Amino acid sequence: GEDVEQSLFLSVREGDSSVINCTYTDSSSTYLYWYKQEPGAGLQLLTYIFSNMDMKQDQRLTVLLNKKDKHLSLRIADTQTGDSAIYFCAETKSYNTDKLIFGTGTRLQVFP
Amino acid sequence: DGGITQSPKYLFRKEGQNVTLSCEQNLNHDAMYWYRQDPGQGLRLIYYSQIVNDFQKGDIAEGYSVSREKKESFPLTVTSAQKNPTAFYLCASTLTGPLRTEAFFGQGTRLTVV
Numbered sequence: 714g715e716d717v718e719q720s721l722f723l724s725v726r727e728g729d730s731s732v733i734n735c736t737y738t739d740s741s742s743t744y745l746y747w748y749k750q751e752p753g754a755g756l757q758l759l760t761y762i763f764s765n766m767d768m769k770q771d772q773r774l775t776v777l778l779n780k781k782d783k784h785l786s787l788r789i790a791d792t793q794t795g796d797s798a799i800y801f802c803a804e805t806k807s808y809n810t811d812k813l814i815f816g817t818g819t820r821l822q823v824f825p
Numbered sequence: 826d827g828g829i830t831q832s833p834k835y836l837f838r839k840e841g842q843n844v845t846l847s848c849e850q851n852l853n854h855d856a857m858y859w860y861r862q863d864p865g866q867g868l869r870l871i872y873y874s875q876i877v878n879d880f881q882k883g884d885i886a887e888g889y890s891v892s893r894e895k896k897e898s899f900p901l902t903v904t905s906a907q908k909n910p911t912a913f914y915l916c917a918s919t920l921t922g923p924l925r926t927e928a929f930f931g932q933g934t935r936l937t938v939v
Contacts, residue, residue: 719867748930755915758927801868812870812873813917813928816867
């Protein structure tokens with residue numbers, strides 16, 4: 714199967730950490746991505762992780778990958794109002810993959 | 826500047842009409858993709874192409890058609906056979922092979938049937 718699932722909504726207070734979760738079913742996934750979409754716009758890559766990694770940190774972003782449970786998370790430290798957007802996780806199987814499979818997206822709302 | 830461009834940003838279609846959405850990239854990417862986005866459903870793959878003159882159906886290809894005559898261009902036609910075409914359409918492109926990392930997206934076309 715190729716399902717990628719996320720919770721639909723997350724609401725956090727400005728300055729707190731946000732954790733967005735994603736589960737996937739295909740154990741042959743090789744790349745896993747997090748994309749951000751602002752209203753009425755395309756998707757912007759935030760970060761990605763290879764399947765042979767457990768963690769990747771990039772400034773305020775931390776990606777954790779649990780291959781055993783097929784679980785991916787994105788932690789945003791010190792969440793700001795500008796982080797309000799829809800966040801998509803995505804997976805792809807191989808270098809020459811035919812598809813990039815997206816999750817349903819999580820709408821993050823940051824309130825003051 | 827390199828990038829991927831979709832046009833138009835907004836498109837209105839009468840029922841029974843075919844419309845074509847444009848997607849152009851100057852990133853020298855081999856692979857191009859069309860996705861449809863509906864509220865609460867994420868992105869669903871319509872068609873994709875890994876090389877010029879070749880393309881494959883995605884998960885929801887019915888009622889759509891594409892062509893890939895040039896590496897830079899991957900237009901999507903929404904035909905009258907598509908029963909519920911109102912949606913936000915996103916085009917993307919990627920490298921293929923070991924250099925592949927991220928997909929680059931256009932800004933999207935919002936299609937409304939009137």
